[in-house]
Amino acid sequence: MEEKSVQAEVASYTGRLFRDNFGKGPSSVYVSIKHPFITIYLSEFLAPMEKVLIGQRNFMKIEENRDLLMKELLPEIKATLRVTADIHVENIYYDWSLSNRTGILVGVMKEDQEVKEHSEFPDYPHKLEIQDEIIKVSEQAEKVPELVDSLYLNSRTLIIERMGILVEIEKELIRSGFRESLRLSKRRLEKRMLDAKVIETILGTPVIDTFVDWDFDLDKSHIIIILKPKKS
Template sequence: MEKEAQAEIASYVGRLLREAFGRGPQSIYVSINRPFVVLYLRNFLSPTEKILLEQDQIHSIQSTRDLLMKSLIPEIKAYLLLLAGMDIQEFYYDWGLHNHSGVMVGVEGRDAQGQPLLGCEYTGKDELQHEISLISQQVQKRPDELYSCLINDRTLLVIRVGILISIEKELIRIGHEESLRLAKRNLEKGHLHNNGHFQKFLNAKVIDLFVDWDFHLDKSVMVFILNPSP
């Protein structure tokens, strides 16, 4: 039943994206470990976006996708509730435009801490969480809370709570949320993508890495897509 639900979710979201963007992803991989659902999108770039990407117009692509996602997220949440009984309260997404990839993460309830989760003990966990804390400190500040979960052998989820500094909170308050998101995405991804430690800690190649924020909850989600070493 779970595999059927995952296939139906992938089919539905693929159709939504195709209708909104003119072209959907070649494949969507759905992973569920309640309270989390992770959708990994492969080969997702429309012909227009391809031209913009070649002209280094990344901000234009991200801005357009953000506008479209605002209308799609309520539909995706409603479908997850109907099909899987998942009452999604938090929703995150990010794009790996250089890889033509993307990720969406839904979270039931306001917080996953304290809930019995599978996969929350894995090789290299302490080292990875320490490294992410250091990166967070370089970009803004160490998170007040940090926890992670291996959703499956290819999908690692990291959640940070309490990472905003005072100037960032003020920028959000006066309406510069999108500029802050763009700046943080560029800064954090620069540190994350150029970090060779993750592969060593996890004994797996990191083939994609995503990050998004819910500024109003002062919370961030990272997703590592892995290719485990044999």
């Protein structure tokens, strides 16, 4: 199947899945594929009941409910990507921007272990500056990551991958069963600390959305920055 056909198939499936399970689907779904990532960006995604909760400024409740539902949906999404698009996803990360009514799903495809251990993402303009800024934010929020790398999927999607960022108190909270509380708190903290104006200055283009999620078991995190494409 051609890439555009795969993207259209995944976008259509995702829209139906979210409509069936959340009561309202996103108005648009944008799919990007560049090994080892597939991203699914949702726009105008907010269920009727969630609008009420936002009016009450009960953002935490929305995220808690979405996390519970996503735990049920992730195995189905993985299986569907494998069967319909021949995309073998190892892990899926996700996050929401409730104020913008957007969301992101990031699938990490399975790789050969030797390739995984010896690969770096290609360079792009200002890559080191972006990664230095992420290191500064990580140091303030947790600690300096053991590894940082980043990849442009396309002109509007930048993914930054971090390894080894959890501090001991966070690891203890995870062992004590406070994963969800830690995840929600870290989302708010890091997105508050990520300065869009600094990113915009480095890359020379406006930031539309910023997302972040973690795999606590692997001590890995992904930051996704959605940019306004530059005019050609």
